[in-house]
Amino acid sequence: MVPNRRLVLPLLAALALAALVVGVSACGYFSRYLNPNDSEDSSYLVGQPAPPEGSNYFGVFFEVQNESDEPQTLPSTLKITDAGDQTYDVIPSESLYALDFGGEVEPQEQIPVLDSTPQQGPIEGSVAIFLLPAEASDNRPLTLHIPGADGESAEVKLDL
Numbered sequence: 001m002v003p004n005r006r007l008v009l010p011l012l013a014a015l016a017l018a019a020l021v022v023g024v025s026a027c028g029y030f031s032r033y034l035n036p037n038d039s040e041d042s043s044y045l046v047g048q049p050a051p052p053e054g055s056n057y058f059g060v061f062f063e064v065q066n067e068s069d070e071p072q073t074l075p076s077t078l079k080i081t082d083a084g085d086q087t088y089d090v091i092p093s094e095s096l097y098a099l100d101f102g103g104e105v106e107p108q109e110q111i112p113v114l115d116s117t118p119q120q121g122p123i124e125g126s127v128a129i130f131l132l133p134a135e136a137s138d139n140r141p142l143t144l145h146i147p148g149a150d151g152e153s154a155e156v157k158l159d160l
Helices: 005-022 039-044 134-138
Strands: 026-034 055-065 079-081 087-091 126-133 142-147 153-158
Touching (some): 055 134
Antiparallel strands (some): 079 087, 142 153
């Protein structure tokens, strides 16, 4: 059973648009703040220093399905903006759960790959990590920007 599946399902329509932009057929996600002192979250934050005072790590977990007959490339980056137009870029990650930015999804396959560490993990997704200041929670909604081919992009409102 996937934890918090009820949060993922309502977002699939918006993510279907985002998936079309990046060239994959289906995409699901779940987002939440990450606690470096939590045993589960510490696995997502491998290699990250303690967040600066007044900041928190925020994870967006993805499952991407390529239902086409051609390999599809994942975006090379992601960013989040808040209602105050502040921009937060994804940060590099050494975690086994990290989304493989710029990687390929083979035809009829998914990311995370079946039986991989992230696919077998508690959330069953690959994570993109952001460092957000505390005030970002006050400047909702947060919007995830997903760049696509030919300069197109998609936007998805994130749950907190």
